[in-house]
Amino acid sequence: MAKIIDGKKISAEIKEELKEQTAQLKLAGVEGTLAVIQVGADPASSVYVRNKKKACEYIGIRSQAYELPEETTQKELLDLIGRLNADDAVHGILVQLPVPAHIEEKTIINAISPAKDVDGFHPESVGSLTIGQPGFVSCTPAGIIELLRRSKVKMDGANCVIVGRSNIVGKPMALLMLREHATVTVAHSHTKNLKEICRNADILIVAIGKREFITGDYIKPGAVVIDVGIHRDENNKLSGDVKYDEAEPIASMITPVPGGVGPMTIAMLMHNCVEAMTK
Ligand code: NDP
Numbered sequence: 001m002a003k004i005i006d007g008k009k010i011s012a013e014i015k016e017e018l019k020e021q022t023a024q025l026k027l028a029g030v031e032g033t034l035a036v037i038q039v040g041a042d043p044a045s046s047v048y049v050r051n052k053k054k055a056c057e058y059i060g061i062r063s064q065a066y067e068l069p070e071e072t073t074q075k076e077l078l079d080l081i082g083r084l085n086a087d088d089a090v091h092g093i094l095v096q097l098p099v100p101a102h103i104e105e106k107t108i109i110n111a112i113s114p115a116k117d118v119d120g121f122h123p124e125s126v127g128s129l130t131i132g133q134p135g136f137v138s139c140t141p142a143g144i145i146e147l148l149r150r151s152k153v154k155m156d157g158a159n160c161v162i163v164g165r166s167n168i169v170g171k172p173m174a175l176l177m178l179r180e181h182a183t184v185t186v187a188h189s190h191t192k193n194l195k196e197i198c199r200n201a202d203i204l205i206v207a208i209g210k211r212e213f214i215t216g217d218y219i220k221p222g223a224v225v226i227d228v229g230i231h232r233d234e235n236n237k238l239s240g241d242v243k244y245d246e247a248e249p250i251a252s253m254i255t256p257v258p259g260g261v262g263p264m265t266i267a268m269l270m271h272n273c274v275e276a277m278t279k
Contacts (some may be wrong), residue, residue: 002225002251005151007143007260011267014146015059018270021062023163025277032061032277034092034118034147035084039077039103045096052094055266061273064090074103076109085113091276094269115279118272121168124265129175135273141173143264144205144226145180151253153203153224157179161198163187163214163241164207169228173205194218206241216246225251 010031022032023137034056038049056063066080077099084090093116095108098191114124121138128135148155160182164170170186177184182203198204198218206214207228219225240257248254255261 002248002254003151005147005224005226005255005260006148007255007263010147010150011143011263012034013150014264014267015055015270018059018267018274022277025274026060028198030277032091032273033064033089034061034094034273035064035066035079035090036094036096037066037077037080037279038069038096039068039072039099041067042098045098051266052269055270056273059270059274061091061270061277070100071195072103074107077103077108079112085111085116086223090116091279092116092261092273094119096111116276118269118276120172120272123210126172129172132179134245135269136275137176138168138172139265139268139272140169140207140228140261141176142271143256144228144261145176146268147226147255147261147264148180148203151224153253155182155203157180158202159200160203160205161185161187162199162207163194163198164209164228166207169207172241173207177203177205208241210241212241212243213240214242214247216243216250219247219250221250222252223250226261227255227257230257230262 036049036052038045053063054273084093093112099105109121112122114122117125117136120138125135129137160177162170162173163186165186174184174186185197187197195218199220201223203224205226209229211231225242225247227240231239238258
């Protein structure tokens with residue numbers, strides 16, 4: 001039976017540490033502000049935004065909410081980002097994605113000052129990660145590294161297979177695992193012999209967005225399995241990209257869905273905000 005990697009507990013520990021740090025910074029006269037911009041009223045985005053505001057409140061950072069109508073133009077959004085970039089009282093800027101189709105996501109990401117890019121999506125942040133320079137790291141993969149570190153998983157020399165190569169999860173995950181000295185394989189929809197490749201993994205990280213795609217026969221006995229996927233069925237029940245019931249008896253450690261990777265993303269966003277306050 002696998003040990004459960006408890007993302008709820010680990011994210012709570014991180015938030016406690018950050019709360020302590022913001023209290024210390026406050027004593028030194030530094031009060032953090034995160035600007036959260038949402039364009040349109042997509043219900044899923046509204047839930048994410050609400051959770052981010054709650055986390056800010058909990059750790060002691062001010063959140064400045066900008067709830068803009070769906071018909072906001074790209075120029076209006078860029079003007080707002082420009083003002084926030086120039087405002088010394090604002091430490092972090094986050095635009096909740098996706099933005100409406102008439103706004104180009106890439107242009108918006110590129111407009112945020114790299115010094116305030118707490119999502120870690122700006123090309124400069126990604127470039128810094130690639131060449132091992134300091135910079136903000138995308139929150140979900142950074143959260144996975146924390147889960148592995150705090151669960152004492154040996155990454156140095158481990159065979160790590162990452163399934164998925166998105167800009168926000170798979171690619172930065174590969175760079176972070178390289179930084180931890182793992183031997184990294186990145187698989188995607190064109191990969192041949194996926195099962196065989198996965199079965200070679202000491203650490204298997206799955207971010208493909210396909211419900212319960214990874215079954216027990218993809219998993220090497222004793223592997224550490226990290227499931228990034230989130231799927232909600234018609235009864236509101238959550239599941240991941242990994243078939244948990246099959247994987248759990250084979251793996252040595254596994255993240256559940258919910259309560260694994262999910263809670264870490266916001267905790268690492270808060271971590272990035274605190275980092276932005278100390279720059
Ligand atoms: P994307 O859709 O952007 O990327 C999916 C990746 O999986 C692509 O690289 C794609 O390959 C690959 N893929 C798709 N099908 C297969 C397949 N059959 N075999 C191998 N590879 C495949 O997804 P994201 O990275 O944004 O998200 C992945 C999952 O993680 C989703 O369920 C999402 O909801 C969840 N998620 C959870 C977060 C959290 O906080 N827990 C945060 C972010 C995402 P190709 O490039 O060739 O198309």
